[in-house]
Amino acid sequence: MVIRLFCAAGMSTSLLVTKMQEAAKEKGKEADIAAFPIQDLDRMVEAGDIDVALLGPQVGFQLEKAKSICTPKGIPVDVIPMADYGMCNGMNVLKFAYKLAKNK
Template sequence: MKHIMLVCNAGMSTSMLVTKMQKAAEETGVEATIWAVPVSEADTEVAQKEIDVLLLGPQVKFLLNDYKAKFEPAIKVDAINMMDYGVMNGAKVLEAALKMMEG
């Protein structure tokens, strides 16, 4: 089971992306738990849950270096591609997260 957490400002558009990522995971046979939290809850989630990949929404990309310093190497951290986020391409974002877990 893969555990992918998205971090965003408030969570509205990111929750739509989570739904599309979950659908893509089902369609490709990937067993994954995917969820989104606002920045204010990210540290608590990391402390309480198993997370393989943490993806930042474009609106909080400025936190990337802080999050990498805080959570890597235990958790892979990156920002979601702005284009994929903009068009809500859940399959592409899922693919990027899975690649992060490989290497």
């Protein structure tokens, strides 16, 4: 599964990415997880290599725009829950991503 996190500059989610990678390894899941600036969303969706797109809470106001980019390509997108983001709860965010993928 290819999970991409998008935030203001692609930096603030780096710790969360690490925690998610650890959680995936612990669960035996094959996951390619990385963070990027929200400005890269359109280009990356067009490239077609994303299974799930997650937005950091600080760019949550761009969810509708993100949906307009992702939905036509069949890519689920949502905002990471604030509590899980703030606590860097990689396991919960990983589960959130898999749930989104399952429901698409």
